[in-house]
Amino acid sequence: MVQIAVMASDTPIAQEARRALVAKHGEVPPEAADVIVALGGDGFMLQTLHGTQALPAPVYGMNCGTIGFLMNEYREAGLAARLEAAEEAVINPLAMRAITAGGEARDALAINEVSLLRAGPQAAKLRITVDGKVRMQELVADGAIVATPAGSTAYNYSAHGPILPIGSDVLALTAVAAFRPRRWRGALLPKSAEVRFDVLEARKRPVMAEADGQGVRDVVTVIVRTERAVEHRILFDPGHGLEERLIREQFT
Incomplete structure (x- = not known):
């Protein structure tokens, strides 16, 4: 029997779903x-992945939120069979x-993604x-983003960056509201690349950096690279994995 740990966000919907699953399947730490x-x-899926990255167990998400791009459809019934049939995607963070x-x-x-954003009234110079x-x-520009394939449909896509297939060994470097060079949309970089941003006129044009929402204010240099030593294992229902979702997103 598969040993399951159930983690839920603080929302009433997620907490009620947790009680139902634990009552039916039990739970372990x-x-x-x-x-x-x-x-x-x-957001909770990212929080869970970060919080459990040192553990060997993969994470299977069920959507009790809004978008749920990294999640599977919530259904109380048939969880054991879904877990048995699930497909695994392995991703490295930045x-x-x-x-x-x-x-x-x-x-x-x-x-x-890692994002640099202006923290004052004037555009950033990087x-x-x-x-x-x-x-x-x-x-x-207002800022710049370095996004993984898994994150390419998030903030990167909202900033008109490309959607990256999950199996591609590339990163997206995307400008946020670029002023000069005019309309520059960014570049595709090898997954192995190390990207360094130096903030010019940092006192006059302050910049903050964020890594999945973890913010650092008044930065002068930000270095970004793929962390291959960390692997996140995510489970998806067959035919609904990240690869399929990334392709489907481009046609909606």
Whole structure:
């Protein structure tokens, strides 16, 4: 019998779903589970993946939120059979190192994206270096995003960035409301690339950095790379995995 740990967001819908599943299937602590079932929306799924990344159990999400791109449809019945038939996707997060104006280094991981955003009334000025080579001396924009394939349909897509197939070894570098170069939409980079942003005129044009919502204010340098040492295992119902969802999203 599959040992299940059930984790749920604080919403009444998710909590009620948790009570129903635990009553029907029982539960064990996440450390002892074969599978972790996450009940909520995409935000809670990211929270669960970050919180359980040191555990061997994969995560199977069921949508009790709004969009649920990383989630499966919620159904109380047939959970054991769905878990048995589920397909697995393995994704690596991004590692962000942000250096503040005060010299503090802050590290964080991002499953979806690392974003730099202006924190004042004026547009940010950023210098972009890829693998040690300056690729853009000055980007004037509201910000910039480095997105994984799994995160390419989130903030990246809202900023008109490309949707990336989950199996592609690339990252999306996307500008947020670029002013100069005019209408620059970004670039596709190898998954192995290290991207460095240096904030120009940082005092006049303050910038904050975020890794899946973990914010650092007043940054002067942000370095982003793929963290291959960390693997997140996500389970999906057959025919509804990330690959299919990414393709389907492009035709809606």
